[in-house]
Amino acid sequence: MTLQAMTYLVVGFTFAIYIGIAIWARAGTTKDFYVAGGGVNPIANGMATAADWMSAASFISMAGLIAFMGYGGSVFLMGWTGGYVLLAMLLAPYLRKFGKFTVPEFIGDRYYSKAARIVAVICLIIASVTYVIGQMKGIGVAFSRFLEVDYDLGLSIGMGIVFIYAVMGGMKGITYTQIAQYCVLILAYTIPAIFISLNLTGNPIPQLGLGSTMAGSEVFLLDRLDQVLRDLGFLEYTTNVRLSLTNMFMYTLSLMIGTAGLPHVIIRFFTVPKVKDARSSAGWALVFIAILYTTAPSVAAMARLNLIETIEPTPGEYMVYDERPDWIKNWEATGLLAFEDKNNDGKIQYSADAETNEMTKVDRDIMVLANPEIAGLPNWVIALVAAGGLAAALSTAAGLLLAISSAISHDLLKGVFRPEITEKQELLASRIAMAGAILVAGYLGFNPPDFAAGTVALAFGLAASSIFPALMMGIFYKRMNKEGAIAGMIAGIGVTLFYVFQHKGIMFIQSTSYLGDMSPNWFLGIEPNAFGAVGAMVNFAVAFAVAKMTAAPPQEIMDLVEHIRVPSGAGAASSH
Amino acid sequence: MSKHSSYWSANLRLVALCLVIWFVVSYLFGIILVEPLNSIKLGGYKLGFWFAQQGSIYVFVALIFFYANRMGKLDKEHDVHEDED
Numbered sequence: 001m002t003l004q005a006m007t008y009l010v011v012g013f014t015f016a017i018y019i020g021i022a023i024w025a026r027a028g029t030t031k032d033f034y035v036a037g038g039g040v041n042p043i044a045n046g047m048a049t050a051a052d053w054m055s056a057a058s059f060i061s062m063a064g065l066i067a068f069m070g071y072g073g074s075v076f077l078m079g080w081t082g083g084y085v086l087l088a089m090l091l092a093p094y095l096r097k098f099g100k101f102t103v104p105e106f107i108g109d110r111y112y113s114k115a116a117r118i119v120a121v122i123c124l125i126i127a128s129v130t131y132v133i134g135q136m137k138g139i140g141v142a143f144s145r146f147l148e149v150d151y152d153l154g155l156s157i158g159m160g161i162v163f164i165y166a167v168m169g170g171m172k173g174i175t176y177t178q179i180a181q182y183c184v185l186i187l188a189y190t191i192p193a194i195f196i197s198l199n200l201t202g203n204p205i206p207q208l209g210l211g212s213t214m215a216g217s218e219v220f221l222l223d224r225l226d227q228v229l230r231d232l233g234f235l236e237y238t239t240n241v242r243l244s245l246t247n248m249f250m251y252t253l254s255l256m257i258g259t260a261g262l263p264h265v266i267i268r269f270f271t272v273p274k275v276k277d278a279r280s281s282a283g284w285a286l287v288f289i290a291i292l293y294t295t296a297p298s299v300a301a302m303a304r305l306n307l308i309e310t311i312e313p314t315p316g317e318y319m320v321y322d323e324r325p326d327w328i329k330n331w332e333a334t335g336l337l338a339f340e341d342k343n344n345d346g347k348i349q350y351s352a353d354a355e356t357n358e359m360t361k362v363d364r365d366i367m368v369l370a371n372p373e374i375a376g377l378p379n380w381v382i383a384l385v386a387a388g389g390l391a392a393a394l395s396t397a398a399g400l401l402l403a404i405s406s407a408i409s410h411d412l413l414k415g416v417f418r419p420e421i422t423e424k425q426e427l428l429a430s431r432i433a434m435a436g437a438i439l440v441a442g443y444l445g446f447n448p449p450d451f452a453a454g455t456v457a458l459a460f461g462l463a464a465s466s467i468f469p470a471l472m473m474g475i476f477y478k479r480m481n482k483e484g485a486i487a488g489m490i491a492g493i494g495v496t497l498f499y500v501f502q503h504k505g506i507m508f509i510q511s512t513s514y515l516g517d518m519s520p521n522w523f524l525g526i527e528p529n530a531f532g533a534v535g536a537m538v539n540f541a542v543a544f545a546v547a548k549m550t551a552a553p554p555q556e557i558m559d560l561v562e563h564i565r566v567p568s569g570a571g572a573a574s575s576h
Numbered sequence: 577m578s579k580h581s582s583y584w585s586a587n588l589r590l591v592a593l594c595l596v597i598w599f600v601v602s603y604l605f606g607i608i609l610v611e612p613l614n615s616i617k618l619g620g621y622k623l624g625f626w627f628a629q630q631g632s633i634y635v636f637v638a639l640i641f642f643y644a645n646r647m648g649k650l651d652k653e654h655d656v657h658e659d660e661d
Contacts, residue, residue, distance in 0.1 A: 018617050066629075071610070074628035078602045081633045088640045089591045093647075207630060211619035220620030238625045239614065274658050276648055284638035290633050297629040529584045565584055566656040 002132050003379045007205035009144050010383035014184050015161055018177045018394070022165030023296060024172045030427050033170030034101035034406050035270040040175055040379075048175045051182035051270045051391070052399035053080075053289055054260075056138025057133075059185055059392035064364030066300035070235070072242030074301065075251040077531075081286060081293050081461075082252070083259025086468075088282035091260060092269040094475045096278035096303035097564045101270065103263040103467065104411040105404075110474040112557055115339025115415050120488050121407045123466035124263045126493075129444070130401040131262070136445025138393035145369065146386035147358060154444060158394060159442045166398045167434050174398045175271060181391035184289055188388025191381055192372045193295045195239040206298035225305050231296055231315065232308070233352030237301065244525050253531035258460030261468030264396075264403035275567035301558040303367040306374050311359065312348045318347040336363035405433035441557060457529035458500060465535025473543060478561045484547030487560035493540025499535075500528045583654035594639050604633040611656055 001009075014017070027033040040048070058080070061077045066073030098106050104124060136155060165173040168194020178243025190206075197209030201221055213220050226236040242248050259265065268285075269278045310328070311319045321341060330338040338361035339348050351357045369389070409430035414421060468487045471486075473480040526534065563569070606614060610624030618626050651657035 071625055071628060074606060074625075077629050078606055078632050081636050085594065085636050087593060089643055183652065208619075210630075211621040211626070213620065221623070222620050223627075238622050239611075245607055245610070249603060252602065252607065276644070276651070276658060279644035279647055280641070283637065285642055286637050286640055288635050292632055294630055295635055490602055562580065565587075566580055567651050567658050568656045 002381070003382060004148065006379045007383040007386050010380065011147065012393065012397060014180075014387045017180050018161060019164055020164025021180060022168050022173045023168045023545045025176045027168070027170040027172045030101070030170045030410075030423050032324050033427055033430050034410060035267070035403075036170075036172040036175045037055050038271060039241070039269040039273055042272050042281035043173070044179055044278075045272050045281045046286075047182045047266060048178035049265065049281070049285035050288035050292075051178035051205070051395040052174075052266060052268055053114075053285070053396070054134055054185065054292060054392055055396035056142070056389065056393035058292065058499050059189065060138060060142070060365050060389050062370055063303065064295045065305040065369035066276070066297060068364060069242060069322060069369045070237035070240035072240050072248065073297075075248050075255065077297065077382050078294055079255025080259060081289060083256040084282055084286040084289070086256060086260040087265065087269075088286075089096075089280055089442070090472050091475070092278045093567070095266060095471070096269050096272065097567060099270075101267075102410050103266055103343045103405050103471070104407055104510070105415065107470055107474065107485070108415065110557065110560065111128065111470075111480075112487045112554065113482040113486070115469075116489075117411055117415060118487055120467065120470065121411050123341050123462060123489060123493055124407050125404060125507045127262065127459045127462040128264060128400045128404045129441070130462070131264075132441045133399055133444045133448055134395035135393045135400065136441050137301055137448050139390065139397065140445060141365075142386060142389040142393060145385075146389075153160065154441060155445050156395075159438055162394055162398050163435065164271075164403065164499060166401055166438070166492040167431050168428065170434070171267075172404055174395075174402055174544050175268075177398065177450050178395045181395040184287060184384075184391040185388040185395075187286070188384045188391075189299075189368075190295055192377060192385065194304075195377055196306070196375045197298060198372060200302055200305070206295045206302075207259065210298040210301055217371070221305070222301065222508050225301055230307070232312075232350060237304070238505040243527060247522060247530055248531050250524075251530035254464050254530050254536075255460050257468050257536050258462075258532050261463035261471065262459070263407070263463075263467065264399040267403055267469075269408070273301045278547070299368060299371065303374065305365075305373055305426045307362070310374070311348050314444060320347055320348065324348075327370055327485065330373065331366055331370055331388035333359075336366055337361060342555045349452050393423045400438045401434060404437045406429055408433040408437070410468050423556060460537075461496045461500065461529065461532030462493055464532030465496040465539055469536050469539040469543065473540070475561065475564065477547075478558050479547060479552055480543065481547050481550055483550040483555045484543040484545075487546040491542040492535045495538045496531055496535035499531045500525070580654075580656070583656055586650055586654070587647065589648070590643065593636065594643050597635065597639060601627060601635040606632050 029270035031037055041427040065076065073272055095106055100106060104117045104120035107120040108114060139158035143149050143157060144151040147154065165177050193205065193206040194204050197206040198204045201209040201212040201217060202215040203209040203212045210221060214224055222238055226238055229237055269281060272278050272281050297405065310325065321339065328337065339358055342356065342358055342359045348358045349356055350359045372385055408428060413429050414426050468494060470485050471490050605624065606628035610628060614622035616623040641660035
């Protein structure tokens with residue numbers, strides 16, 4: 001069977017499973033639609049959370065970024081996992097105890113203010129929409145690369161699939177589909193990694209292979225990689241700092257706080273039966289995430305080494321261009337890999353020096369996507385990687401779309417504008433909001449405002465600077481009042497947007513970036529993507545200052561905070 | 577109320593302990609002290625690099641289960657646990 005036919009078969013099979021689950025898990029009530037009925041087993045929820053969490057960026061792009069950043073790429077590894085510690089200890093159990101459907105609903109009730117709820121909805125929509133654009137792009141790219149269909153057609157097919165199971169099943173359909181998607185994506189990620197680790201080091205466990213010696217040699221793999229990079233004029237892999245240690249510190253902190261503040265992740269913990277389950281479910285989620293996140297560094301380093309050794313098999317002996325392997329030809333055809341024989345010797349020299357370097361383009365995403373071909377694995381593994389990339393993008397897109405649509409139907413429509421609508425009407429409204437959100441996300445996927453990774457990083461900055469501090473203070477600081485919370489959210493998101501826009505352009509239109517994307521203008525040398533942590537600090541500081549100057553919240557709010565701090569009585573969650 | 581406040585302060589102490597460990601394995605070992613730690617080797621890994629790309633993640637997982645387990649006990653000791661059904 002040809003690779004093309006095999007890919008259609010595997011991807012088609014996974015899509016059939018997702019649609020089958022959608023039909024089985026239809027939502028009958030708003031509780032089904034928003035929180036999957038509230039009865040999801042904590043381990044199952046952990047798995048769904050992991051799929052929800054690991055996006056096209058985690059699956060396709062992250063290892064490639066690390067491959068070229070080396071140690072500097074650690075910010076993604078620590079940042080996108082450490083946030084779960086904050087989530088498990090500072091937010092998830094208390095918000096579960098609160099027992100409502102959305103994040104803005106908590107903010108609205110805790111800060112006894114519709115204005116606070118609307119500010120939270122706006123923050124949520126900005127953060128989620130910027131994030132969903134990256135997923136839509138991921139879907140289009142995965143389709144066009146593996147199934148050789150047009151990007152726009154691929155994106156339309158992806159939207160159609162999400163439409164079917166998200167509109168029909170809401171959170172219930174999404175949760176059970178995500179469990180299937182996790183299984184697909186984790187197999188697709190680990191199988192090639194195991195084979196590559198086995199090839200290079202003789203150790204089948206990639207996490208151990210990365211710390212092992214090269215097969216048939218006494219030299220450690222990482223030492224070898226450092227050595228070849230030094231010889232080519234690059235910085236050493238294991239000590240290559242991203243800009244500065246201060247920048248790495250802030251970047252990691254922004255990603256961690258942002259992770260804990262992303263509404264589509266938080267709402268996953270509303271689906272478990274108990275407070276106790278919310279705590280352990282966060283642990284399970286991180287177990288399932290860690291399987292991929294501890295494999296990624298091995299994939300990164302091994303793929304980089306493989307790439308270099310393909311081009312320069314022995315020091316000083318370069319690859320003859322006409323004898324290049326098939327996988328190089330395949331990826332050249334996509335335009336993601338390009339060579340230029342500058343000195344006309346028929347060979348390809350790779351070097352850090354732009355003057356003599358002849359591998360003129362190597363897209364970061366190739367590191368994961370071409371991995372099975374580089375390792376010479378059978379066609380079904382390559383097909384599985386295609387299905388895995390699609391599963392990662394679809395599962396995250398669906399989770400984000402649910403967060404957006406529930407904010408519109410539950411927080412804006414039911415909560416603010418039309419409180420009198422019946423449950424049936426609200427369920428219909430939530431389906432319409434979901435369909436609308438899919439269309440908007442699709443439109444932005446067809447016309448993406450910036451490259452995928454950039455917009456995803458911005459979403460973290462916004463979640464970190466607005467939503468996380470408001471939630472945390474709502475639980476841990478009883479005296480926090482509505483004036484403080486609203487001022488804090490606006491200040492936090494304002495300063496973050498201001499910093500990003502002044503360096504990257506208003507709405508990412510390059511020409512409007514009035515300070516330029518220049519590191520000399522960066523505050524303390526912090527890059528714009530790493531600014532969310534500063535925004536969060538501004539949020540906390542402004543909120544405390546304003547709360548001190550204004551009246552304490554009413555007694556019933558103090559009682560509400562007391563109530564959510566203890567697990568007992570979860571059934572009788574208070575509602576005002 | 578006093579029963580709840582002793583529960584809450586025990587919770588805060590536990591969270592503080594966990595977050596100190598969280599900070600040490602990632603920010604301290606993985607970033608601030610990465611250069612001195614890199615002079616120690618763990619197999620083929622430089623130790624600081626290992627914490628940044630592997631070790632911190634393992635500790636995060638362990639921390640959440642440790643926290644969930646201890647909180648389960650605290651809930652029972654202070655009689656604020658949910659009904660078993």
